[in-house]
Amino acid sequence: MAMGDTSCDVLVAGGGNAALCAAITARRAGASVIVVEGASKFYRGGNTRHTRNLRCAHDEGNEILTGPYSEEEFWDDLMRVTGGQTDEDLARFTIAESKELWDWMTGAGVHFQQPLGGTLNLGRTNAFFLGGGRAMLNALYAEAERLGVDIRYDSPVTELEIDNGFFSSATVAGPGGGGYRIRARSLVTAAGGFEANIEWLKEYWGDKADNFLIRGTANNRGSILRLLLDNGVEPVGDPTQCHAVAIDARSPKFDGGIVTRLDCVVFGIVMNNACERFYDEGEDVWPKRYAIWGRLVADQPDQIAYIVFDHKAMGLFMPSVYPAIEAPSLPELADKLDLDPEAFERTVTDYNAAVREGTFNSQELDDCHTEGLSPPKSHWARRIDTAPFYAYPVRPGITFTYLGTRVNREAKILMQGGRPSANIYAAGEIMAGNVLGKGYLAGIGMTIGAVFGRVAGKEAARNARN
Amino acid sequence: MQGTDIQQEAERQITICNSCRYCEGICAVFPALQMQRSFAAGDINYLANLCHNCGACYHDCQFSPPHEFAVNLPKALAEVRNDSYAQYAWPRALAPLFARNGLVISVLTALSVTAFFIGFITLNAPGELFRAHLSPGGFYALMPHNTMAGLFGAVFVFAIFAMAMGLRNFWADANAVNSVASSSPSIWQAIRDAGSLRYLDGGGAGCFNEDDQPRDNRRLYHHLTFYGFALCFAATTVGTIYHYGFGRVAPYPWWDLPAVLGTVGGIALAVGTWGLLVARSKRLPDLVDTRANGMAVAFILMLFLTAVTGLALRVLGGTAAMGVLLALHLGVVFSLFLTMPYGKFLHGLYRFAALCRHAMSRRHGLNPAPAERPVPVAVRSTDG
Known part of the structure; x- marks a missing residue:
């Protein structure tokens, strides 16, 4: 054994919602647990730090949830967004298990709150974390530490020793950079997708991906997913697909989070850097359309576009981190945007003339x-004047990203050909594609993570005992 | 926005909070800021005084340092809040001096006044300072009641007047651009929110002090301090009524109302302020406006000394130490009142007003800001 080598019953790779649910559950079942989180303490938890609620089925409302949300209704919502791209067995299992999450989370010290401004429409179906996802993570980490889970930050996994679906040890790069091995009876992989791995995104998107901004931390590099796929794990989900929205181009490359989103597309027009409109800005209500705009902008030259509106629209949408670029006239605005003032003004004038x-x-x-305008603007079209x-x-x-590992109801990873691995489990975004093959439903990422995190923790601990 | 650098930094952070809103369940500050899009200097000062500095939003924030957005609202608002005491103070010229040297000035004032009383007693009743006074009215052999009442009455009236002027400035500025759409104050709601420290518990998850765990006891210590102070004040009031209404002169036996109120209040005040001082010394440095340490410590220390010297007087009033103790107690109390309108005591006043305004705006809304925004008169930039 090299310096620092160690062993435990259950090794959890990752540090978000799913990882912590697994670690806490396994520890409560009596297993010794080590959590290796690639990020620093501040950035721990991957995308969980940017979440704010959890979708859960319930037969009755409570002091926070404003009414019942049946399993059947949850199922209908899931079918609507995925268009049927889901594993029905796992999806129904997720929904049924989601009923226990409120009590489980509360028991682990997580506090919920009533949704207030802007998110009232989710008050019945989604439980909002008091203080958001980082507050929820803080509570789960405190609970895990209290239980005696060994948590290691700045500790990315660099290698997994897997033989024919049987995991024996992981190589971990410590905070100092030196590697060491952790042997474990069970491995829970809960380390998210690969959205922050630009090179990987380029495999599907080409050089366009250089202009993508990543809404979560730079740590979501998909290293564990890559190691698993290289070891013969059965993939699930379309590797080319990702959830992409149009965010402020001035945002940081990574981790800009919620405050960079812009909800004003429906109140203006959107043009590319040739001053051409390219899609119907008013096709449908914003909650049903915001997630297509990332892809639309990705298809434009230099992957940039401009939402243009006038004084009338100011204040109709949520504020965001950077102020709008402002000018007293259209040519001056074009100038500030480095766009051709003539083409810019012509696009606006043509649009204005077509407005009814x-x-x-x-x-x-x-x-x-x-x-008579192509593309049209179907609703909320007002002159920009x-x-x-x-x-x-x-x-x-x-x-x-949607690419993940296929799992069964025990959260056990399936090897290519469908045979379950002996002792490798997956939870969270790394396997969310089993349930969410396409689209998005607010709070369902946390549902899948918590449900499969708990299952993975339970099964991993059970496996370690046998 | 017009305003100081500190106010502009707070506004930058508030804009991020207004875009995020994950903290809206934590306290009153977030629902309050969500009612607006742009913020005048008076709005920032109002929000700063609404903040109880529980620290929850700092630990919950995904954008706090080392994130490049560097959001640390409790600290940004603490800095604005501490500046606001000086901005609204009356007379304004006295305030900046105190903001920088609060502790020194408070202690010097207390010692000077103590020395003055000792001198007064020595001149007024030569040889009496170190003698035990057991008879009713023993105090007053050293210093006539009317002298004592006159001096303290004067400083008390001054403090009340100066603070009322400050409060008036604060209120006018808070409503200079976005005014509350009602003139009926929500006093009762504010009394409940302030009296229970409703917003000093992170929305139910608890309050933070030295680390990232919500196990802080400042709320308890603050209750002991506030209600202890209230009991001491009640003791003085009852004593005054006894004196003028019934001709019953201090000192009172331990079982009598002024003594019971004073003893219980004094113990609560001493324990509460000591707890607050210890909590402050352990506070996570990230959350502290270190510029205002002197001001904050001065106030808590003066309250602590008021309690301790008062209790000592209670216990040792029959001994030869009484004369000096009395001088010391009066010196501390005098200093406490004199410095009240320029120091940390104001947090209670402005927070109460902010809670009142928050309750009013929740109930009745805000009048939309006029298109043309006048620069609020009450707050001028301190750095040009």
């Missing part, structure tokens, strides 16, 4: 639309 204003109503599909004029530059912001 009706009764503007931001709360529903109204009758303000364009005629009232100074000052504003613009936000936007780029694709990648939230998560």
